[in-house]
Amino acid sequence: MKLCAIFFLCSLFNTTQQLNLKDRCVCELSNKEKAFPHETLNSVNDKALKCSQTATPQKAQELEILLLGLKLRLPQLLNDVSILEKENDGELYGVVSFQVIENELIEITNMVDRLNRTNQGHQHLTTDSGRQVVHLRAELQELEQYDTLKVEMRRKDNQRLKRALDECRDDNDHNPQPTHHPDSMQTSGVCPHGKFVNITGPRFYSTGESPANHKYGGWGRDPEPEMGKENWYWRLILNGNNIYANQISFYSSLSSLTVGVKTPGNFIIRPSNPTTNTIQGPNVVLYGGALFYNCYNSDQLCRFNIETKTISTVKLPKGTRYNSRGNFCHLSECYLYTDMDLATDESGVWLIYSTVQHFGNLVLSKVDISFPEDPPSLNQTWHTSVYKQAVTNTFMACGVLYATRYVNKGMDEIFYSFDPSTGVERFNVGIFIKKMCPNIYFLNYSPVDQMLHVYCDAYMVSYKVLFQEIK
Structure with a gap:
C-alpha cells in the first residue's frame, strides 16, 4: 500500500512539473526611464556629511573665545x-x-x-x-530631474508655506494697526459689513497648476454667480511675456483650484495670436458671468460673456493712457500693462485708470451693467489728486476706492482712500499688507466673502478684510 502511494505521488509530481514547464508564461519588462544614479546620490550624501563635519559651530566659537x-x-x-x-x-x-x-x-x-x-x-x-x-x-538639481512625480517640488512648496505660516503666526500679535481712529473711516452710503478697519492673513497661498515663469495673472470669485456656480473660482494666467491672455479657467471649489482640477475647464476668448478683443494686462474681474478687461492694444473696455461667448466693448475717454504708459509703479519697478484696473464690490464693477488731461492722476468710473444684453458703458466719473504711477494697486470696497503703495519687499500699505459719495480723500489710512512676494500684480476685493484676492509671481494669495460694525 505504501509503495502504491509513493508511486502515485511521484507520477503526480512529474505530471505537474511537465505542465508547469509547458504552460509557463514569460513577461519581458522594459523600463524606459533612465536608471536612477544611486552612486551620485551616495556621493552627494558623503560630501554633505563631510562638509557638515568640517564646518562646525565649534570652529566659529574659536574666534569668539579669542576675541573675548x-x-x-x-x-x-x-x-x-x-x-x-x-x-x-x-x-x-x-x-x-x-x-x-x-x-x-x-x-x-x-x-x-x-x-x-x-x-x-x-x-x-x-x-x-x-x-x-x-x-x-x-x-x-540634476538629481531633481528624476523626481517625475514632483514629490520633492511639492515638499519644498510645503516647507515654504509652513515657514510663511509660522511667520504669520509669530507676527499675529504685532500686526500693524491703522494709524487713525476707526470712526474716522468714510464709507459710501451704508456698508452692510460696517467700516473697513484692517486686514488679516494671508489666509490662502498656493501656485495651483501655474508654471513659475508666468508671473502675471488674476483670480477670484464671481460676486453675482449663476445658480449652481456659487462656489466656483476663476483664474487667468498671462502668457510668458506677461502681456496678454486668451482664456479663462474655472474650478468648482478652492480645493480644485489648489490641485488644478478644472471644472468645467477653459473658456477660449480668442486664438493664440492676440487680436483687438484679446485680454491685455492682469487687472480683470468676473461679474454676473461676464469677464471685464482691457481690450488688447486699445483704449477700450471689453466684456466677454462666458455663456454666449460674445464680446462687447466701450471706448474710454479721449486721452486715456494705455499700452503700458500709465502703469502702477513704485521706485524700483512698474507693473507691465496695468494701465486699467477693473474692480468689484457690493455695488458692481468699477474702472480705475488715468488720462493725459488729468495729468496721470487716478480716475474712477462706475461701469453700467444694468442691461447685460447691451454693451457696457461708463456711468459717473470722478477725478482724484493721487498720481497713478505712485500707486502699486487699487481696489473698491463698499463703494470706496483704496490705493496701495510699496513699503519694502515684505510689506505694502493701503495708504489712500476716496469716497465718491462725499468727495473726501484720505492719505493716512495706514493699513498694511504682509506680502508673500515682493510685488503684487493683481489685487481685488471679493464682496462674496470679504476677501482680498492677490496674484504675485504665479502665487495666489488671499487676505480677510475686517469691518467694524456701525453702532
Whole structure:
C-alpha cells in the first residue's frame, strides 16, 4: 500500500512539473526611464556629511573665545600702564611694572597671532565650503530631474508655506494697526459689513497648476454667480511675456483650484495670436458671468460673456493712457500693462485708470451693467489728486476706492482712500499688507466673502478684510 502511494505521488509530481514547464508564461519588462544614479546620490550624501563635519559651530566659537580674551586683556593692560604712570620712584617699582606690562604684551601678541591664524584658516574653510555647497546644489538639481512625480517640488512648496505660516503666526500679535481712529473711516452710503478697519492673513497661498515663469495673472470669485456656480473660482494666467491672455479657467471649489482640477475647464476668448478683443494686462474681474478687461492694444473696455461667448466693448475717454504708459509703479519697478484696473464690490464693477488731461492722476468710473444684453458703458466719473504711477494697486470696497503703495519687499500699505459719495480723500489710512512676494500684480476685493484676492509671481494669495460694525 505504501509503495502504491509513493508511486502515485511521484507520477503526480512529474505530471505537474511537465505542465508547469509547458504552460509557463514569460513577461519581458522594459523600463524606459533612465536608471536612477544611486552612486551620485551616495556621493552627494558623503560630501554633505563631510562638509557638515568640517564646518562646525565649534570652529566659529574659536574666534569668539579669542576675541573675548582680547576684550578682557586689553583693559587690564591699560590699567597696568596707568599704574606705571602714577609711580614716582622710577627704580624698583618701575622695573616691576615694566616687567608686568611686557608679559601682558607678549600674551596679547600671542593671542593676536593665534587670532590671525584662526581667521585665515576660517577664510579658507569658508571659501572651500562655499565652493562645495555650490557643487552640491548643482548635483542636487540634476538629481531633481528624476523626481517625475514632483514629490520633492511639492515638499519644498510645503516647507515654504509652513515657514510663511509660522511667520504669520509669530507676527499675529504685532500686526500693524491703522494709524487713525476707526470712526474716522468714510464709507459710501451704508456698508452692510460696517467700516473697513484692517486686514488679516494671508489666509490662502498656493501656485495651483501655474508654471513659475508666468508671473502675471488674476483670480477670484464671481460676486453675482449663476445658480449652481456659487462656489466656483476663476483664474487667468498671462502668457510668458506677461502681456496678454486668451482664456479663462474655472474650478468648482478652492480645493480644485489648489490641485488644478478644472471644472468645467477653459473658456477660449480668442486664438493664440492676440487680436483687438484679446485680454491685455492682469487687472480683470468676473461679474454676473461676464469677464471685464482691457481690450488688447486699445483704449477700450471689453466684456466677454462666458455663456454666449460674445464680446462687447466701450471706448474710454479721449486721452486715456494705455499700452503700458500709465502703469502702477513704485521706485524700483512698474507693473507691465496695468494701465486699467477693473474692480468689484457690493455695488458692481468699477474702472480705475488715468488720462493725459488729468495729468496721470487716478480716475474712477462706475461701469453700467444694468442691461447685460447691451454693451457696457461708463456711468459717473470722478477725478482724484493721487498720481497713478505712485500707486502699486487699487481696489473698491463698499463703494470706496483704496490705493496701495510699496513699503519694502515684505510689506505694502493701503495708504489712500476716496469716497465718491462725499468727495473726501484720505492719505493716512495706514493699513498694511504682509506680502508673500515682493510685488503684487493683481489685487481685488471679493464682496462674496470679504476677501482680498492677490496674484504675485504665479502665487495666489488671499487676505480677510475686517469691518467694524456701525453702532
